[in-house]
Amino acid sequence: MTITTTTTTETPVRVRAAVGWGDLLWLTWRQHRWVIGGTALVVAGTAAVMALVRWMALTGRIEQPLPLVVVTNGMQLVAMSAVVPWLLGMLFAAFWGAPLLAREYEQRTHLVAWSQDLTAARWLVGKLVLLGAAAAGLAAALGAVTGWMITGVNSAVDPDEGFGRSSPLVFDTAPALQVVYALFGFALGVALSALIRRTMPAVALASIGFLVVRVLVGGVWRLYYQAPLRHIQPISGSSSSYWAEVNRDAMYVQSGHLDAAGNVVEYPTDCVVRFDTEEEYDRCLTDRGIVEYFTDYQPAERMTTFQFIECLIFLVMVVGLLVLAYFRVRRSQRV
Structure with a gap:
């Protein structure tokens, strides 16, 4: 009797590579390019208006009537620019941060997005890196253009009619402060998105929360960073x-x-x-x-010191909010 021996060759197990950081950033760009591009257009349009105001000031046309209903001359248009930092930060809170996680939970797409190839924490970090960098860049650009406009206006008008360093239009639009305001709005929206998991409530609370914190810090705390x-x-x-x-x-x-x-x-x-x-x-x-x-x-x-103090205050809040969102997302994936 002959015994036949068969040799079995093991088929190697194919291990699927994890999603790389480059792929994750590209996916983030593909998903959010419209909101990034739309915000960039808003910033570009605002910058164009500010360039026009600077030109009007330097050519002596700042007091001339404008064909607009809401403003009568260039100086009123400058004063209205003071709301731009508030609106931009609120935009990052409501339309960048708040829908980021809430929409994934509502549409149940997080079950697919946070697969074995991509953990929830890694997915969130990739989103935060690209969107946070874009928000900071747009905010810094707008702050720089606003300062450029104010410099031109102050050099052209009577000193009593210009804008001092402590005025909100000058103080708030420093590029460094604009960056931390933008990051705070974005981080606040992300944290509320992770906690609430519903888009519209997160958008509403992020908008209100951003305004409340900005009023509290800029209108109350700022006055007493040092004894007056x-x-x-x-x-x-x-x-x-x-x-x-x-x-x-x-x-x-x-x-x-x-x-x-x-x-x-x-x-x-x-x-x-x-x-x-x-x-x-x-x-x-x-x-x-x-x-x-x-x-x-x-x-x-003291204004430069005050701007530095305010930067630190908002940076601490940004870190706290992002850490909260990070651990909330990690915990939700385990559960």
Whole structure:
């Protein structure tokens, strides 16, 4: 009896390569190119308007009437530019960050996107890198163009009509601040998207949250990054002496009245009447113990430090929000 021996050759198991970073970035671009391109067009259009305003200022046409309903001349158009940083950051929050994860959860496409070839955490990092870099670049460009416009306007108009360093239009549009505002809006939208998993609620909360934080930081915290200085003048002095003695670039904090001991005194409501002369009004105040006006302010030389402080505040929030989103996504994939 003959025994036949058969040799079995094992077929090698083909291991499918993981999705590379280059492929992930290309996929992210393909998915989000329209929102990136649309935002770039908005920034380009705004930059064109700002270039026009600068040209009007340098050629002496800044005060000439404009054929627009909402503005009457170039200076009003400049003032309206102050809302651009707010709108751009809110756009990144509502239309870049908020739908990023929520749409995947709603359409159930995350079950396919986060496969064995691509983990959820890796997918999220790839999205954040490309979209965050694009948002930062667009925001920095707009901030630089805004500063270029303001420089031209300030050089062409009377100093009393120009924009000081502490004005929101100048302070907020520094390129570094524009970058952190944009990243904060984007990170806030991503974090809410990961937590809520519904697009429209995430969009609404991201928009509101961005505005609330910007008002809180820019309108309240910014005034007290350092202890303000105090300018004091007698009530009989001209109310314009503050502006004459303090640099026009200073940041106004608050003002009020002081008694002889230097204590802050509430304004007497019975002096809110019409007086024939300024002396009669001053006498009404002195009869109630008020002897001086005070104005608290932040000097102009602190503005660069204040911008640095505000950058750090928003960077801390950006890191916190992105870490929250990252671990939320990792946990959701395990569950």
